[in-house]
Structure formats: C-alpha cells, structure tokens
Amino acid sequence: MSSVSTFGAFTTARLGMYAAMKGLDVTGHNISNINTRGYSRQKLDQRAMYLTGSDRYSSPNDARVGSGVLCTGISQLRDPYLDIRYRNDMAGVGELDGRLGVLDELTSILDEVGKGKGDGVIEKQITDFIEKLSSLSTNTNMEEYQTLVRTSASTLISFFKSNAKALEKIKTNTENGFKQEMTKANEILKQIAAYNDSIRKSEIHGDSALEQRDQRNVLIDQLSQYMKIDVTYGKEDIGAGVTVEKLIIKMGDGDTDDITLVEGAYAGQLEIRNVPELNPNYDATQSDPDSPSFGEWLTADGGGTIDPSFARSIPSPIYDLNRSPLVDRHGNTHPNHSTDRELEYEEGSLQGTRDMLIGAGEFTPTKNSYQSYDTSVSKRGIPYYQKSMDALANKFAEVLNKANPTWLTDADGYVTDADGKKLMFGADSTAAPPTVGVPLELDDLMQLDPDDPANAGVLNHFKAYGAKVGGTLISNSDAGDDFTGITAANISISKGWTNNTTKLATYTKAEDVGSTSNSNINHIIIQLRGKHDYAPSDLDSDLGSSNVYTSANFQEMYTNFCGILAMDVSTTGTLLQNRATSTEELDISRGAVSGVDLNDEAANMMMYQKSYAAAARLMTTIDEALDKLINGTGVVGR
Amino acid sequence: MIRVTTNGVLTGYKSSLMRSRNQLESTRNQVLTQRNFNSFAENPAAATHAFQLRRSAWATDMQLTTSDSVTKKFEAAFGIIMSTHDDLAVVADGTVLTGLSDTSGAGRSALGKTLNGMADSIVHSLNTKYGAGFIFNGANGDEVPFSWSKGDPKELLFNGLNVNDPANEAALKAMTEQSTFADIGLGMQEDAQGNIIPATAFDSALSGLDFLGYGSDEKGLPNNLVSVIKELGDILSRCKEDSNPPAEGVDGNWGREGDQEKASALALKLKEAMSTLRTAHSEMDTRTTFLNTNHTRLKDSFSTVNEQILGVEQMDLADAINNFSWAQYCYNAALKVGNTILSESLIDYMR
Numbered sequence: 001m002s003s004v005s006t007f008g009a010f011t012t013a014r015l016g017m018y019a020a021m022k023g024l025d026v027t028g029h030n031i032s033n034i035n036t037r038g039y040s041r042q043k044l045d046q047r048a049m050y051l052t053g054s055d056r057y058s059s060p061n062d063a064r065v066g067s068g069v070l071c072t073g074i075s076q077l078r079d080p081y082l083d084i085r086y087r088n089d090m091a092g093v094g095e096l097d098g099r100l101g102v103l104d105e106l107t108s109i110l111d112e113v114g115k116g117k118g119d120g121v122i123e124k125q126i127t128d129f130i131e132k133l134s135s136l137s138t139n140t141n142m143e144e145y146q147t148l149v150r151t152s153a154s155t156l157i158s159f160f161k162s163n164a165k166a167l168e169k170i171k172t173n174t175e176n177g178f179k180q181e182m183t184k185a186n187e188i189l190k191q192i193a194a195y196n197d198s199i200r201k202s203e204i205h206g207d208s209a210l211e212q213r214d215q216r217n218v219l220i221d222q223l224s225q226y227m228k229i230d231v232t233y234g235k236e237d238i239g240a241g242v243t244v245e246k247l248i249i250k251m252g253d254g255d256t257d258d259i260t261l262v263e264g265a266y267a268g269q270l271e272i273r274n275v276p277e278l279n280p281n282y283d284a285t286q287s288d289p290d291s292p293s294f295g296e297w298l299t300a301d302g303g304g305t306i307d308p309s310f311a312r313s314i315p316s317p318i319y320d321l322n323r324s325p326l327v328d329r330h331g332n333t334h335p336n337h338s339t340d341r342e343l344e345y346e347e348g349s350l351q352g353t354r355d356m357l358i359g360a361g362e363f364t365p366t367k368n369s370y371q372s373y374d375t376s377v378s379k380r381g382i383p384y385y386q387k388s389m390d391a392l393a394n395k396f397a398e399v400l401n402k403a404n405p406t407w408l409t410d411a412d413g414y415v416t417d418a419d420g421k422k423l424m425f426g427a428d429s430t431a432a433p434p435t436v437g438v439p440l441e442l443d444d445l446m447q448l449d450p451d452d453p454a455n456a457g458v459l460n461h462f463k464a465y466g467a468k469v470g471g472t473l474i475s476n477s478d479a480g481d482d483f484t485g486i487t488a489a490n491i492s493i494s495k496g497w498t499n500n501t502t503k504l505a506t507y508t509k510a511e512d513v514g515s516t517s518n519s520n521i522n523h524i525i526i527q528l529r530g531k532h533d534y535a536p537s538d539l540d541s542d543l544g545s546s547n548v549y550t551s552a553n554f555q556e557m558y559t560n561f562c563g564i565l566a567m568d569v570s571t572t573g574t575l576l577q578n579r580a581t582s583t584e585e586l587d588i589s590r591g592a593v594s595g596v597d598l599n600d601e602a603a604n605m606m607m608y609q610k611s612y613a614a615a616a617r618l619m620t621t622i623d624e625a626l627d628k629l630i631n632g633t634g635v636v637g638r
Numbered sequence: 639m640i641r642v643t644t645n646g647v648l649t650g651y652k653s654s655l656m657r658s659r660n661q662l663e664s665t666r667n668q669v670l671t672q673r674n675f676n677s678f679a680e681n682p683a684a685a686t687h688a689f690q691l692r693r694s695a696w697a698t699d700m701q702l703t704t705s706d707s708v709t710k711k712f713e714a715a716f717g718i719i720m721s722t723h724d725d726l727a728v729v730a731d732g733t734v735l736t737g738l739s740d741t742s743g744a745g746r747s748a749l750g751k752t753l754n755g756m757a758d759s760i761v762h763s764l765n766t767k768y769g770a771g772f773i774f775n776g777a778n779g780d781e782v783p784f785s786w787s788k789g790d791p792k793e794l795l796f797n798g799l800n801v802n803d804p805a806n807e808a809a810l811k812a813m814t815e816q817s818t819f820a821d822i823g824l825g826m827q828e829d830a831q832g833n834i835i836p837a838t839a840f841d842s843a844l845s846g847l848d849f850l851g852y853g854s855d856e857k858g859l860p861n862n863l864v865s866v867i868k869e870l871g872d873i874l875s876r877c878k879e880d881s882n883p884p885a886e887g888v889d890g891n892w893g894r895e896g897d898q899e900k901a902s903a904l905a906l907k908l909k910e911a912m913s914t915l916r917t918a919h920s921e922m923d924t925r926t927t928f929l930n931t932n933h934t935r936l937k938d939s940f941s942t943v944n945e946q947i948l949g950v951e952q953m954d955l956a957d958a959i960n961n962f963s964w965a966q967y968c969y970n971a972a973l974k975v976g977n978t979i980l981s982e983s984l985i986d987y988m989r
Binding site: 034035107111112113114118119120123124127130131134135137138139140141142512514515516517518519522523525526529555559562563565566567569570573581584587588591592593595596597598599601602603605606 | 640641642643644645646649650653671673675676677678679680682685686688689690692693696697700703704707708769770771776777778779780781816817818819820821826827828832833834839842951983984985988
C-alpha cells in the first residue's frame with residue numbers, strides 16, 4: 001500500500017482554489033474587454049497534476065492519486081483561416097471604396113439630372129445658344145441678336161471652364177489623398193514591426209503577449225484595406241533550441257515573387273518610384289544626336305539621350321511604388337532585404353485611387369508616355385473625364401470657327417473682294433486690288449501658319465483687299481484669336497468677338513452681299529445640331545489612335561460620357577455593397593469564434609465560483625479531519 | 639453549431655437598421671422631388687432617354703417660335719395683298735372701261751389722277767415693314783423694295799433697277815429667287831456644298847415682283863401691274879391738259895397720238911397683271927395654310943413629347959407615398975426590434 005501524505009491534500013485544495021481564482025480573473029478580463037476592438041476571448045488552460053513516478057516496489061493494491069490542478073497558461077481563441085479570408089475581401093472592398101469615393105466626387109460635377117429644373121446645365125445652355133442663333137436667323141439685320149448669341153456662348157464657355165477647374169481640383173485632392181493613404185500605410189507597417197519586436201521580447205521571457213497580438217491583428221486588418229497582403233507566421237531560432245514566432249507580411253496573394261513588407265521587427269516603407277524623365281519631343285526617326293528630338297529620355301539640361309541612366313529623375317507620373325529597404329526601429333537594415341524593390345499594385349484602396357488618378361480610357365497615350373501596364377479602355381478615371389470635356393470644348397470651337405469663315409468667297413470657294421470678284425495674289429501685288437496672279441481658295445488660306453514670315457505677304461494682301469464677313473469666334477485665350485490647342489480649361493470668346501470686330505457671318509457667299517440672307521446662320525445651326533466624329537488624336541497626336549470612338553452631336557456627346565460615369569458609379573456601388581456585406585458576415589463569423597458572449601462568461605463565472613467554494617470546503621474538511629487526528633486521537637482516559 | 643455573440647448580434651442589427659434607414663430616405667426623396675430618379679446613376683437608361691426627349695422638346699419649341707414669326711409675317715403680307723387686290727378689282731373691272739369709253743376729257747383726266755394715286759398707294763403698301771425688315775424684298779429686307787425714278791415720266795424701280803427694262807430681266811429674276819430659309823420642323827439639312835436643301839426648310843422670302851410682275855412684252859408694254867396703272871394714269875391725265883385744240887390726227891380729247899390705242903392695250907395688260915396677282919395671291923394663301931397646319935402639328939408634337947418626359951421622369955405620387963409609408967413602417971418595426979436585441983443575459987439572473 002502506498003503511503004498517504006498527511007498534509008498533501010492541503011496542496012490539492014490550495015491549487016484548486018488558485019485555479020478557480022485564476023479562472024475568475026480570466027472571466028473578468030473577458031467581460032471588461034467585451035467592447036475592445038480586435039479582442040479575442042481568452043481561456044485558462046489547465047491540466048491535472050500527477051507528481052509521482054512509477055515505483056519499483058509498488059504493489060498491485062496501490063491506488064495512486066494526482067495532486068491537484070496546474071494552470072499551464074492562458075490562450076486565445078481565434079481562427080486564422082477566417083482572418084485570411086477577411087483580409088482578402090477587405091482588399092477588394094478597399095479598392096472599390098477608393099474608386100467610388102472619387103466617382104462620387106466626379107458625379108457631383110458632371111451629373112446634370114434634376115439640375116436646372118430638370119433641363120440640365122450644359123445641355124440646356126447648348127440649346128439656349130442654338131435658340132439665340134435661331135432668333136438671329138429671322139432678324140439678321142439687328143445688332144442686339146448678335147449680342148444675345150455672344151452672351152449665350154460666353155455663358156456656355158464659362159460652364160466648360162468651371163467644370164474643367166472643378167475636375168482639376170478633384171485631381172489635386174485625390175493626389176493628396178493618395179499620398180496621405182501611403183503615409184498611413186507606412187505608419188501601420190512601422191507599428192506592426194514595433195509590435196513584432198515587443199511580442200518577440202515577451203515570448204523570449206515566457207509571456208505569450210496576447211493583448212499585443214490582438215492589437216497587431218487590428219493593424220493588419222487596417223493594412224489589408226490599402227493593399228492585398230499575405231500574412232505568414234514563421235519561426236525564429238534564438239538559440240538553445242528555443243524558437244519564437246516571426247510574422248512576415250508580403251504584398252500579394254502568396255506567390256513566390258511577392259515582395260516582403262514586414263519581416264519580424266524590420267519594416268519597409270512605400271514610396272513613389274523615381275523614373276527617368278521621358279523626352280516629349282522624341283522622334284524615333286531622328287538620327288542626329290544633337291537634335292532635341294533624338295533619344296527617348298530627357299537629360300537635366302533639356303537634351304535627349306538614349307541611355308535612361310543619364311536622364312533626369314522625376315517621381316513616377318503614374319504613381320509606381322517602391323519598397324525601401326527593411327529597417328528596424330534602431331535603423332539597422334535587414335541583411336536579406338537591403339535594396340529598393342519595385343512593387344506591383346494588387347487590389348486595395350491604393351490601387352483604386354491610383355486607377356482613378358491615371359485611368360484615361362480611350363485617351364491613353366500610345367507613345368511618349370509611362371503607361372506600361374495594361375491600359376484597357378475599361379479603366380476610366382479623372383483624366384478620361386477631363387479629356388472628354390476637352391474633346392467636347394475643342395470640337396465645339398472647331399465646328400463654330402469653321403462655320404464662321406473670315407473671308408467672303410464665291411460659289412467655287414475662292415476668296416473674293418467685296419464686289420464678289422476673285423482676289424488675285426501674284427509676285428507683284430502692289431496694285432490695289434491686283435488683277436494679276438493666282439486666286440486662293442479659302443480652305444488653303446486658312447491652313448497658312450500666321451507665325452511663318454513667308455506667309456506674311458499673302459496674308460496681308462488678303463487682309464487689305466478681302467471682304468471680312470466672319471472670323472475666329474472661339475480662341476484659347478480671351479487676349480487673342482489663336483484657335484489652336486483649345487481645351488475646356490482655356491476655351492474663351494476670341495478677342496475679336498468680344499470687341500465686336502468679329503461677328504457671326506450671316507452669309508459667306510459673294511452672291512448674298514448686301515442682303516439680309518441668313519444662309520450662314522442656318523448653316524451654323526445645322527452644324528451645331530449635327531453629328532461630329534470624335535477621335536482621341538484630335539486633342540494630341542500622342543493620345544491614342546485616330547479611330548473614331550463616338551459620332552454624336554454636342555449634347556449627345558456630353559450625355560454619353562456622363563452616362564458612362566453613371567454606369568460606373570452604379571456598378572461600383574452595387575459591387576461594393578455586395579463585397580461589404582460578405583466582409584461583414586466574415587467579421588461576424590470571426591466574432592463567433594473569438595468574440596466575448598456574456599452568457600458564456602456568466603456561466604464560467606458561476607462555474608469558477610462554485611469550484612472555488614468546493615475547493616474551500618475541501619480545505620475545511622481536511623482541516624477538521626486533521627484536527628480530529630491531531631487533537632482527538634489518543635486522549636482516551638486523560 | 640454557430641456561436642452567437644453579443645457584439646455579433648449588435649453589428650448585424652446596426653447594418654440592417656442602416657439599410658432600412660437608407661431605404662426610408664430614398665423613398666422620402668422620391669416623394670419630395672416626385673422624380674423616379676434623382677441622379678444619373680440611379681437609372682442610367684431612363685436618364686439618357688429623358689435627356690433625349692428634352693432635346694426633342696426644346697427643338698420643337700424653337701421651331702414653334704420661328705414658325706410663329708414666319709406665320710405672322712405671311713399673315714401681314716396676305717392682308718396687304720388682299721386689300722390691294724380688292725381695290726384693284728373695282729378699278730380693273732369697272733372704272734378703266736368706263737374711262738376708256740368716256741367721251742369727256744375732264745372725266746378721263748380725273749380717272750387718270752385716281753389711277754396715279756392708286757399706283758402710289760400700291761407702292762406704299764408693298765413697302766410695308768414687318769419688324770425690322772421689308773416684307774416684299776426677298777432676302778434683302780434692309781432695303782426699300784419699290785421706289786420711283788427721278789425722271790419724267792417716273793418709272794418704277796425695284797432695288798434701284800427699272801422693272802420694265804428688258805436688260806434688267808436677268809437681275810430681277812435672280813432677286814425673285816432669293817431665299818430666306820426658316821427651320822419650322824421640316825428637318826433642316828444641308829447638301830454636300832453647304833447649301834440648305836429646299837425641301838427641308840421653309841423659304842420665307844417674299845418678293846414683290848412675284849405679285850406685280852416685271853419686264854416688258856414684245857410690244858414694249860410693261861408687265862408690271864403698277865407700271866401699267868401708272869402709264870394708263872398718265873395717258874388719261876394727259877386728256878385734261880389739252881386746253882389747246884387737239885393735235886393733228888388725235889381723236890376726241892386724248893393728249894397725244896396713239897394714246898387711245900395704247901390705253902386699250904394697257905387695259906388688256908391690266909387684266910393680265912391682275913391674273914398674275916391673283917395667282918401669286920392664291921399660292922401665298924396655300925403656303926399660309928401650310929404654315930398654320932404645320933404650327934398645329936408642332937404644338938401637338940411638343941405636347942406629346944412633354945407627356946413622354948413626364949412619363950419617364952415623374953413618379954406617380956400615389957405610388958411614391960405608398961412606398962414611403964411602407965418604408966416608414968419597416969423602419970419603425972426595426973427600431974422596436976432594437977429594444978429586444980439588447981436583451982438580458984445570464985448575468986442579470988445571478989444572485
């Protein structure tokens with residue numbers, strides 16, 4: 001028979017009380033943290049204690065009993081697989097949210113539904129302009145109708161300009177927002193590394209640092225919104241056979257070529273990559289090295305070079321990112337990650353915002369540009385809408401200016417004098433007006449570059465003897481009459497039209513001189529109502545192809561790209577709604593595993609309280625039993 | 639078995655409540671604005687359709703205004719021609735014949751003055767303005783169409799050209815063919831050379847020469863109605879001037895040799911000119927009728943398009959209020975449920 005320890009049972013009772021008290025502590029901790037964000041409920045790990053080993057001289061009649069309960073530690077209840085799923089979904093939600101934010105801002109400018117008593121703003125103003133022209137067509141000899149038309153055009157132009165300005169403001173705000181997001185992501189990376197460091201130290205000293213892990217998980221959840229991340233837990237050997245956990249965060253979805261952002265206590269930072277500057281004058285056929293159009297890259301002194309390493313460095317205009325070397329909080333660099341690495345965008349709000357900043361759809365430059373990734377026309381961001389407004393303003397100016405030719409012509413298109421006789425231009429053109437020489441077609445005259453001194457002679461000749469009927473109505477600045485390079489931001493009433501030296505030509509043919517014919521006004525109206533072809537190369541030959549992407553009248557064109565925006569908003573909104581709902585469900589599922597439930601904790605409280613009471617009762621029982629032995633045994637006959 | 643935690647229930651409740659609230663706001667918005675959609679994104683197809691309909695409505699409205707202006711001009715012209723025709727009918731059918739057969743020089747002379755006066759008044763009528771332009775000067779509305787030459791006898795000029803001179807016939811013909819097109823909803827289009835296709839717009843130019851005629855016939859007699867009346871008037875006026883014995887070979891109280899034959903010939907020309915006037919008048923009548931019919935068509939079209947716009951954009955108020963009431967009820971129910979969400983737990987029952 002084995003020996004019975006006299007006072008051993010006290011230890012058992014004491015350990016029981018100790019475990020119950022610890023259990024109550026853990027329950028109290030859970031209850032008080034029910035509203036702490038990211039908190040995972042903790043539980044007390046216990047195991048029965050069995051101290052005696054096997055005895056050589058033991059007997060089959062022996063009954064061995066354990067010695068109580070041991071608290072082996074506190075553990076967290078968390079499902080890591082749900083965490084992975086949640087973070088994957090958050091990357092998608094982040095991207096859609098980033099896009100929708102900018103799309104909503106664009107909508108506030110471009111959406112005309114319900115504005116202006118339902119008639120729209122730019123839509124209505126284009127109609128108003130045509131209306132004023134229509135009134136002028138039945139009153140061609142009245143000056144006030146010319147003024148009304150000009151005022152209406154001026155209002156329309158001011159709408160274009162204000163839209164362009166607002167779009168530019170959105171772009172600037174979005175850029176700032178992007179940089180702020182990057183800064184925030186960088187801060188989070190640093191904080192995660194700091195937590196890694198702290199958790200590692202705690203683990204080395206034997207503390208599992210559960211609360212810090214929770215805080216770290218909250219930060220990783222936040223980071224997953226900015227980009228798609230892959231979180232793995234590695235092992236770090238600190239010597240003497242002891243390993244501690246090491247957290248590794250990579251950007252991507254688990255491929256072997258993903259870039260590491262955080263490894264243990266070392267974190268990298270996101271920064272916009274520096275790229276060699278492109279030469280805007282680059283001509284692939286140029287072979288003269290001294291010419292400014294030689295070489296794809298631009299040097300610091302403005303020349304061209306074929307070697308990108310000699311070119312001036314600028315921050316990437318398409319917001320390409322680099323990851324800087326991984327450093328810890330003391331500034332030490334990780335030996336395996338000591339260089340800059342190029343990052344590829346993968347989901348997340350950074351990508352969403354970046355798509356909106358550079359997405360140009362049909363207007364994506366096909367040459368002399370940094371767009372190196374897949375620029376399918378489905379990516380439409382702020383530049384797309386800016387360029388669409390530019391295309392509309394440009395086409396409007398082009399059509400109106402072309403329909404208001406400067407000089408009187410005959411039926412064959414030759415420029416004439418006020419009497420309808422063809423104007424001749426010859427080598428000796430001093431006679432007034434000369435009758436010797438070659439007549440000039442209006443189209444050819446309008447193609448001549450006014451800045452080229454070789455054309456000065458013929459242009460002055462026609463200015464002196466030609467009959468001016470119309471002129472440039474829309475220019476790129478209100479200080480002049482230059483009609484090249486018109487965009488929505490610079491479109492203006494020309495100086496001539498403002499000063500009334502240029503008017504709307506009511507007729508342009510010599511046969512109508514002196515009459516109140518409205519033939520040209522009707523022509524302008526038909527042109528304004530008619531369909532025109534839009535190709536991206538209209539604005540700039542570097543911008544995409546010369547394929548016509550729309551053939552529409554002005555109002556249809558405007559409604560067209562507003563409609564594209566609306567479809568985008570609608571689709572993105574629906575997708576975001578669905579994704580957000582599923583992410584929320586995942587979060588609730590996570591909470592089902594790691595969240596605190598008051599019923600659970602109340603039951604635990606009762607259980608631990610009862611077990612404490614039972615252990616205390618055991619102690620009392622043993623005390624009484626021993627008291628009997630010590631004070632009540634062997635006193636017979638005293 | 640799924641573990642339901644307090645926070646999990648609360649989170650789910652909060653997002654469901656928000657959804658219910660959003661729905662309530664959306665239906666409230668519909669009641670307030672009475673629109674089916676308040677942004678392009680809510681219903682892109684309907685919004686596009688609505689804008690297209692509105693463009694059509696504005697275009698029709700513009701055409702109505704133009705049509706109105708042209709119709710009023712034509713009605714003014716119609717009135718002038720009508721009264722001219724009525725006055726002339728009396729003169730042409732009765733008075734002239736009487737004058738020709740009248741043996742008294744004084745009577746013919748008085749008639750001559752009447753005729754000269756009538757010529758002047760026709761010229762005045764046809765120089766009427768509508769708005770800022772002259773009605774009967776084609777596309778040349780700034781210039782006075784008809785005037786008298788300075789010499790004696792006074793000849794009728796149209797834009798400075800003598801209407802009777804055969805040399806001016808080509809130029810005068812060109813003037814009658816001038817057009818001033820107006821868009822009254824016939825689908826105004828241009829051809830490849832940039833000229834308006836006549837069938838797609840309404841030519842509102844009216845030339846006085848179309849009504850009065852121009853040029854001279856093979857006998858040298860004027861075709862122009864006013865010229866005919868003026869010459870006849872001059873001839874008849876000359877009858878009174880004769881205070882001396884009549885010239886050799888002149889019969890009765892006629893002023894000059896050949897006056898009587900010329901007067902008879904002119905009387906026949908007068909009938910021809912009246913016929914020209916009547917033809918031109920009835921053509922204008924037809925065109926004015928067309929303008930009125932077209933105006934009615936435009937009005938109907940405008941009305942139809944407006945109804946379509948309302949159909950696409952406007953919400954039926956009964957439907958809107960119904961939806962709003964239901965959303966309100968659902969929201970209130972969700973709020974009530976909230977009270978039971980924060981239910982008691984086991985802790986409340988522990989002693």
